Amino acid sequence: AQSVTQLDSQVPVFEEAPVELRCNYSSSVSVYLFWYVQYPNQGLQLLLKYLSGSTLVKGINGFEAEFNKSQTSFHLRKPSVHISDTAEYFCAVESGKLTFGQGTILTVHP
Amino acid sequence: DTAVSQTPKYLVTQMGNDKSIKCEQNLGHDTMYWYKQDSKKFLKIMFSYNNKELIINETVPNRFSPKSPDKAHLNLHINSLELGDSAVYFCASSRGHTLNTEAFFGQGTRLTVV
Numbered sequence: 001a002q003s004v005t006q007l008d009s010q011v012p013v014f015e016e017a018p019v020e021l022r023c024n025y026s027s028s029v030s031v032y033l034f035w036y037v038q039y040p041n042q043g044l045q046l047l048l049k050y051l052s053g054s055t056l057v058k059g060i061n062g063f064e065a066e067f068n069k070s071q072t073s074f075h076l077r078k079p080s081v082h083i084s085d086t087a088e089y090f091c092a093v094e095s096g097k098l099t100f101g102q103g104t105i106l107t108v109h110p
Numbered sequence: 111d112t113a114v115s116q117t118p119k120y121l122v123t124q125m126g127n128d129k130s131i132k133c134e135q136n137l138g139h140d141t142m143y144w145y146k147q148d149s150k151k152f153l154k155i156m157f158s159y160n161n162k163e164l165i166i167n168e169t170v171p172n173r174f175s176p177k178s179p180d181k182a183h184l185n186l187h188i189n190s191l192e193l194g195d196s197a198v199y200f201c202a203s204s205r206g207h208t209l210n211t212e213a214f215f216g217q218g219t220r221l222t223v224v
Contacts (some may be wrong), residue, residue: 036215038120043114043200044153089151097166098143098213100153 004093006101013081014109020024021076021104023091034092035065038103044090050074058106061085081108113137116216124224131186131219133201140164140207141210142184143213144176148191148205159184188221196223 009024025031032051036044048059055067065076074091088110091101114135123129135142143166144156147195157176160186164176188195201216 022190041217044202044213045215046212049212097155097158099155100145101204103151103153 002029002031002095002099004091004094004099004101006058006104008088008104009102010105012107012109015083016080018079019077019081019085019106021089021091021106023101024074024104025072025074025091025093027072027093027095029095032062033065033067034094034098035059035063035074035076036090036092036100038088040087047076047089065066070108081106083108083110112205113214114141114201114203114216115217116199118219119217120220120222122222125193126189127191128189128220129191130188131199131201131221132189133184133186134217135182135203135214137203137205137214138201139205139214140181141204142178142181143204144184144186145202145215147200147218149197153199153200157184163214175219191221191223193223196221 003026005024013019034049035047037047038044048057050057050067058064063078086107088103090103092098117132140159143158145153147153156170159178162178175187178184198218198220200218202213204213
């Protein structure tokens with residue numbers, strides 16, 4: 001069985017500050033890893049994904065994530081956030097079916 | 111030019127009623143899904159269909175019945191609605207039946223059972 005844990009339910013930051021949203025997973029088999037973003041009253045959209053190859057993955061809107069197999073983590077980072085990044089972020093792992101974490105609400109303050 | 115569209119967007123209904131949520135995708139994808147997002151924002155897969163065939167059926171009450179008339183549509187019918195069914199239901203689609211390709215989500219249907 002696979003599971004995903006997002007360690008922070010809410011992350012408040014100021015505009016232009018760096019941010020890291022943490023994600024740990026457990027799985028007995030090889031996995032694919034994803035980050036999705038959900039803006040208010042909208043569906044989820046893909047931010048980035050790790051399938052294989054380089055462990056540092058770059059996504060849309062300046063986000064990146066690093067796959068760390070030994071720590072079973074896939075933390076999401078952005079060096080400088082904008083107000084428009086305020087949303088809920090979901091980490092997900094897939095090995096046959098997609099399993100989501102509980103979500104992290106990122107709130108960017110001016 | 112919506113890729114995955116769900117109707118209705120909001121649905122308020124009384125306990126015991128039967129209701130349906132429709133989903134259509136115009137991406138030419140083979141696989142469609144239904145997810146439930148509960149009050150704690152936890153997203154969990156309910157069903158997955160590939161080319162109109164059921165391939166994932168999680169532990170979901172029999173009151174929930176998906177129907178796929180063609181591979182562009184996956185509707186969700188719910189019988190005898192209960193208070194605990196209140197949630198946001200998301201439809202999604204992808205090119206294959208393993209999600210190592212991107213999944214595209216609809217905007218969600220907020221179901222409130224009173």
